[in-house]
Amino acid sequence: MNDAEELLHDLDMLLKESNFTKAAQQLYISQPYLTQLIKRIEKKVGAKIINRDTKPFSLTEAGLIYYKYLENVSYNDQQLERKLAQFSHPEKEVIKIGILESLGSYLLPEILPTFLNKHPNAEIQLFEAFPRKTERRLLNEEIDCYIGQTPEAISRGFDVYTNGGEQYYIVIPANSKYFQTDKFILAEDELDIKELLEQPLVLSQPESAIRHQINGLFQKYNVTPKIVMESNSVITVANLAVKGIGLTISSASILKRLQHLPINLLPINRNLLMIKYFIAIKQDKDYSPAITDLVKIFRDAKLEQSIH
Numbered sequence: 001m002n003d004a005e006e007l008l009h010d011l012d013m014l015l016k017e018s019n020f021t022k023a024a025q026q027l028y029i030s031q032p033y034l035t036q037l038i039k040r041i042e043k044k045v046g047a048k049i050i051n052r053d054t055k056p057f058s059l060t061e062a063g064l065i066y067y068k069y070l071e072n073v074s075y076n077d078q079q080l081e082r083k084l085a086q087f088s089h090p091e092k093e094v095i096k097i098g099i100l101e102s103l104g105s106y107l108l109p110e111i112l113p114t115f116l117n118k119h120p121n122a123e124i125q126l127f128e129a130f131p132r133k134t135e136r137r138l139l140n141e142e143i144d145c146y147i148g149q150t151p152e153a154i155s156r157g158f159d160v161y162t163n164g165g166e167q168y169y170i171v172i173p174a175n176s177k178y179f180q181t182d183k184f185i186l187a188e189d190e191l192d193i194k195e196l197l198e199q200p201l202v203l204s205q206p207e208s209a210i211r212h213q214i215n216g217l218f219q220k221y222n223v224t225p226k227i228v229m230e231s232n233s234v235i236t237v238a239n240l241a242v243k244g245i246g247l248t249i250s251s252a253s254i255l256k257r258l259q260h261l262p263i264n265l266l267p268i269n270r271n272l273l274m275i276k277y278f279i280a281i282k283q284d285k286d287y288s289p290a291i292t293d294l295v296k297i298f299r300d301a302k303l304e305q306s307i308h
Contacts, residue, residue, distance in 0.1 A: 004073035010037065011050075011059075011067060018056040041066070092123045093290050096143040098134035099126060100209060102234045106253040107147060107277060110301050111294070118297075119290045130207045138282055144291055147298070149209050151278040158280040161295060164303025165276040166252040168213075169265040170196050175244040179264055185307070186266045194221040196266065200228045200246040202237050210234060213273055214249050220272070251275055252307040265307070277303050 010027060014034070017023040024031040042048055049063030059067055099108070104126065112124060127134065127143050135155055137143045151160045169185075170193070172178050178191055178199075197218060203225070204211045218225055228246045231237050234254055241248035242261050255265060268274075279298040281287060 004070045004077065007041075008067070008070050008074060010034065011070075014038070014050065015057050015059070092121050093119070093288060094123045094125060095145075095290060095294065096125045096127060098137050098143040098146040098148075099128060100131070100134075100148060101128040102254065103147065103149060103209075103277075104128065106305065107303065110303060111298055114297050114301075115290075115294050118293060122290055130205075131209050131212075132207060138280065141282065141285075144281070144287075145294065146280040147278070148280070149275045149277055150213055151276055151280075153209070153212055154278070154280060157283055159283050160278050160280045161299050162276050162278045163299050163301065164305070165274055166305035167270060167307075168249055168251055168268045168273045168275070169255060169307075170268065171238060171241045171248045171250055171255065172196070172264040172266065173242055173244045173247070174262040176247065179262075183264055186264055188267050188269055191266050193266070193268065193272075194223060196247060197221055197223045197225065200226050202229045202231075202240045202246040202248045203227055204234050204237050205230050205232050208232070208234070210249070210251070210275075217249075217268075217273055249273075252305040256305075256307050275305075 010023075013026050014020065014023040017026060020034055021031045024034040027034065038050065045062055045066055047062035048060050049066050051058045051060050051063075097108075108126075116122060116124070127137060129137070131148055131150075131153070134143070134146050134148065135158075138146045139155075139157060146154075146158070148154070149165075151162050154160055170191075172191075176199070178196065180186065180190075203214065206212075206215070217223075229240060231240070234250060235257075237248050238250045238254050238258060240246070241250070242258055242263055249268070279295055281291065281295065
């Protein structure tokens with residue numbers, strides 16, 4: 001039978017189109033084949049997986065379980081392929097990088113093109129997770145290096161190299177009483193930071209790197225935050241704040257995507273809070289020339305972020 005990734009694609013298209021004929025056309029297969037495929041799956045599962053009585057089509061409870069099963073199988077297949085890459089492609093050197101997703105969207109395009117130009121046979125594998133999990137992976141030698149922010153918070157046992165950084169801003173949406181029309185970036189002393197921190201806030205989850213720093217700011221100003229919503233994604237947090245759910249604190253690389261919107265940004269003094277980029281490798285370990293070059297390319301890159 002079809003592999004898990006292909007089955008997921010078939011189900012997604014059928015749910016999207018809510019019509020077997022249209023879904024089959026989009027999948028470049030015949031409608032009878034798609035119908036028989038779903039029937040074979042339902043026979044194997046022992047229950048209907050798609051509710052076809054109403055539109056749009058939806059997964060039944062059994063269908064949701066089966067869909068999740070396919071996702072797990074697909075993920076495990078991908079993980080197995082990644083782990084076997086060093087054996088199936090011995091001519092390639094697999095470089096495993098741990099990084100925050102939000103940070104990688106800016107930093108990796110500044111680093112990897114130069115690195116891959118010098119090491120065309122290298123294969124990059126990304127492991128995106130919160131800092132503590134990434135640190136554990138590096139200590140356990142599950143990854144080769146860790147690219148992150150806030151080097152002061154990293155545990156012992158690593159060689160840490162810093163380069164560049166960016167400023168934090170308090171994001172003030174248009175529905176806030178503190179919003180100032182016809183302004184974008186305010187002066188640092190234009191509003192009282194403590195007063196802003198006492199307002200309803202949208203923040204990233206406690207285990208995120210940015211939240212770790214923001215918690216330190218709450219302690220400094222002796223503020224008990226009023227958190228109305230939390231998210232794993234700093235981009236989601238910024239967009240929720242822009243839409244008026246609450247104020248937030250975000251960085252230049254995220255906010256550069258939002259500067260056309262009616263918001264105010266209050267810069268936070270870098271002595272209070274800022275991002276410093278770093279790359280870390282495990283101490284007392286012999287590294288390949290490729291890893292050594294990756295560290296050097298990171299240190300030489302122009303990584304300073306700003307917003308105007």
